[in-house]
Amino acid sequence: xxxxINNYKSLLSNLENLKSLSIYNLDLNKTGLFIVDxxxxxxxxxxxxxxxxxxxxxPIADFGKALSSKIxxxxxxTDTHDEDAVEFKSYPTHCLRGDxxxxxxxxxxxxxxxxxxxxxxxxxxxAIDIEKYKNLDNFIVVGCCTDICVYQFVLTLKxxxxxxxxxxxxxxxxxxxxxxxxDMVHSGDFLNTIFLNSMMQNGINVVKEIxx
Numbered sequence: 183x184x185x186x187i188n189n190y191k192s193l194l195s196n197l198e199n200l201k202s203l204s205i206y207n208l209d210l211n212k213t214g215l216f217i218v219d220x221x222x223x224x225x226x227x228x229x230x231x232x233x234x235x236x237x238x239x240x241p242i243a244d245f246g247k248a249l250s251s252k253i254x255x256x257x258x259x260t261d262t263h264d265e266d267a268v269e270f271k272s273y274p275t276h277c278l279r280g281d282x283x284x285x286x287x288x289x290x291x292x293x294x295x296x297x298x299x300x301x302x303x304x305x306x307x308x309a310i311d312i313e314k315y316k317n318l319d320n321f322i323v324v325g326c327c328t329d330i331c332v333y334q335f336v337l338t339l340k341x342x343x344x345x346x347x348x349x350x351x352x353x354x355x356x357x358x359x360x361x362x363x364x365d366m367v368h369s370g371d372f373l374n375t376i377f378l379n380s381m382m383q384n385g386i387n388v389v390k391e392i393x394x
């Protein structure tokens with residue numbers, strides 16, 4: 183147990199020592215922002231909504247609005263399921279097509295030049311045409327949940343780029359991702375720590391924040 187505790191403290195220390203990144207260190211002509219599942223069903227209402235996710239709505243919206251005049255690609259994924267979705271064997275019914283839960287939160291909708299992409303799984307990679315974004319070198323990924331949809335998307339992006347020998351920069355600002363709490367089942371703080379460290383170990387550029 184002591185070894186486990188010490189390992190966890192080491193992972194926490196990794197996050198505490200993260201550096202910030204200036205947006206102006208990136209080629210903005212080759213930078214895209216990908217916002218994962220900032221919809222009503224995860225942030226405001228429904229079986230899978232979380233106060234933790236709700237807290238990052240305004241920071242993400244402010245970040246997106248500040249970037250919208252500087253970059254050409256801003257994508258917002260939103261879970262959108264039909265009633266017979268196979269995913270409901272693993273998760274409670276959520277984000278049904280046509281209801282409020284599947285709608286991107288109004289604060290994020292206010293971002294200019296926003297492209298909304300519906301997805302029927304936890305991994306947004308399978309909802310996009312990756313060729314459409316082949317000219318991007320920097321992929322900034324924010325949203326929820328750190329350990330599910332964000333994690334799956336960035337790792338699939340990374341493995342796709344590795345497979346095709348493409349040197350791309352996938353950036354996750356720690357202050358703009360979040361997950362949920364369920365007592366004794368799903369600790370948000372613990373899983374943020376574990377999965378952000380796993381991203382780092384897999385070549386994702388996790389930063390404290392991106393300064394504008």
